[in-house]
Amino acid sequence: MVKPAIEIKDVSFSYSDFSTRQALDQVKLTIKAGSYVGIVGHTGSGKSTLVSLIDGLIRPTKGTIRVGSVVVGASSSAQELSRLRRHVGYVFQFPEQQLFAENVETDIAFGPTNLGWSAAKVKQAVHDALDLVGLPQTLKSRSPFSLSGGQMRRVAIAGVLAMRPAILILDEPTAGLDAMATHQLMTNIAHLHAQGTTILLITHQMDQVAQYADQVVVMNHGHLVKAAPPQVIFADPNFLVANHLNMPAAVQINHQLGRAGVTLPPTMSMTALADQLVTRLRGRQIE
Ligand SMILES: Nc1ncnc2c1ncn2[C@@H]1O[C@H](COP(=O)(O)OP(=O)(O)OP(=O)(O)O)[C@@H](O)[C@H]1O
Numbered sequence: 668m669v670k671p672a673i674e675i676k677d678v679s680f681s682y683s684d685f686s687t688r689q690a691l692d693q694v695k696l697t698i699k700a701g702s703y704v705g706i707v708g709h710t711g712s713g714k715s716t717l718v719s720l721i722d723g724l725i726r727p728t729k730g731t732i733r734v735g736s737v738v739v740g741a742s743s744s745a746q747e748l749s750r751l752r753r754h755v756g757y758v759f760q761f762p763e764q765q766l767f768a769e770n771v772e773t774d775i776a777f778g779p780t781n782l783g784w785s786a787a788k789v790k791q792a793v794h795d796a797l798d799l800v801g802l803p804q805t806l807k808s809r810s811p812f813s814l815s816g817g818q819m820r821r822v823a824i825a826g827v828l829a830m831r832p833a834i835l836i837l838d839e840p841t842a843g844l845d846a847m848a849t850h851q852l853m854t855n856i857a858h859l860h861a862q863g864t865t866i867l868l869i870t871h872q873m874d875q876v877a878q879y880a881d882q883v884v885v886m887n888h889g890h891l892v893k894a895a896p897p898q899v900i901f902a903d904p905n906f907l908v909a910n911h912l913n914m915p916a917a918v919q920i921n922h923q924l925g926r927a928g929v930t931l932p933p934t935m936s937m938t939a940l941a942d943q944l945v946t947r948l949r950g951r952q953i954e
Pocket residue numbers: 682690708709710711712713714715716717
């Protein structure tokens with residue numbers, strides 16, 4: 668099957684007919700299948716609204732959204748909107764709040780069962796989804812409410828992955844997780860991407876964007892102000908300040924070193940920056 672791309676054409680959206688404020692204003696964006704897209708911007712800039720449109724949870728006030736061969740616009744029916752969801756899995760913020768079943772297996776099986784899959788196919792999907800999020804199969808019989816915060820988050824994500832979406836949207840998936848759980852989850856997401864899943868990651872963590880994304884979408888007051896690779900986005904400090912974005916740690920330290928007279932090649936990776944610094948210091952010792 669051809670992997671679905673996403674095309675957003677001149678999309679505007681307003682939460683109320685009476686509001687003059689557009690939550691999204693004339694947004695244009697194309698996302699190639701297999702991309703890893705970081706969606707960033709200050710609070711209220713329109714990130715969640717944008718992905719809710721891609722998942723067909725709301726319909727655009729103007730413009731069209733295409734996911735694969737499905738196109739929706741202002742006059743699309745609820746049924747047409749729901750066809751977008753065939754390709755898209757949306758992990759909401761704090762998804763563990765939506766866990767409900769008496770055991771992990773039933774919770775993860777909920778989505779695939781609703782798709783009308785056979786019992787054997789659902790069982791396999793639950794098994795695979797647990798593997799994908801790095802949880803042991805032995806957790807199946809446990810109550811989701813007896814697990815740690817990081818495990819609960821991963822069970823909730825497994826419930827979305829079990830439906831095998833080609834496009835996975837994650838809204839702040841590591842918010843509230845500790846460093847270890849964050850690392851595990853980001854590594855799992857990178858594996859899914861390596862296997863061909865298109866990833867749309869909403870995050871306030873610029874280090875995650877620098878490390879994983881191949882494209883960054885910057886939102887500001889309902890406008891899409893720039894879509895470009897992270898190297899381009901993070902190379903312009905004035906642009907970052909204007910859009911209320913932090914620098915990734917490696918970029919920030921590199922700037923500080925530059926101001927102190929130590930000029931190193933630009934990098935977004937702490938490991939690469941440390942290596943460059945070690946090489947420079949060794950060179951000085953030899954001089
Ligand atoms: N259900 C809603 N009803 C009315 N207005 C809303 C609703 N949801 C969001 N908005 C408004 O739409 C605009 C965009 O909000 P959105 O939630 O898309 O921003 P966001 O970038 O996801 O913010 P955050 O980083 O805080 O999650 C904001 O002005 C917000 O107040």
